[in-house]
Amino acid sequence: LEALPADVGPSGVLVVGGEALRGEVLEGWRRRHPSVAVVNAYGPTEATVNCAEFWVEPGAVTPVGAVPIGRPFWDTRMFVLDEWLNPVVDGVVGELYVSGVVLARGYLGRPGLTAERFRRIPVR
Structure with missing residues (x-):
């Protein structure tokens, strides 16, 4: 701006x-x-x-x-999680995770980077 x-x-x-x-x-x-x-x-x-x-x-x-x-967005979820992938309470710092159809399917030909960036989030 x-x-x-x-x-x-x-x-x-x-x-x-x-x-x-x-x-x-x-x-x-x-x-x-x-x-x-x-x-x-x-x-x-x-x-x-x-x-x-x-x-x-x-x-x-x-x-x-x-x-x-x-x-x-529609069909997308966002979570703020701690280092153990547990949701944090309001006001506590955590890491933002996104799930849903908006995500890429990984990094083509880069399985290590894909594993680092794309995590399975336990359904809660």
């Missing part, structure tokens, strides 16, 4: 992703483009493009600090 020229503004929706989005960066841009919805899209490399999104509609208050990554 900081790299966008001041006169550039989409007509309806701006989708951002790639790096963590902070409300302090977003706020100035939204003041210049109050009628545009902003979508914070999230997706790790192992997902096909994105797997979750958070919408900031026109007129909504800009989040302070980190803008949430939102909710997972």
Whole structure:
């Protein structure tokens, strides 16, 4: 958003992703483009493009600090798990895991990397 020229503004929706989005960066841009919805899209490399999104509609208050990554897409689940693959309680730091149809099927010809990045999550 900081790299966008001041006169550039989409007509309806701006989708951002790639790096963590902070409300302090977003706020100035939204003041210049109050009628545009902003979508914070999230997706790790192992997902096909994105797997979750958070919408900031026109007129909504800009989040302070980190803008949430939102909710997972249809037929996708997200878990925050500890080092033993157990769910953590709200407010406890853990690792984000994604499951569902959005995931790649592994890294072609790289079984070691596939085993490292694609874990079986016990169903709870």
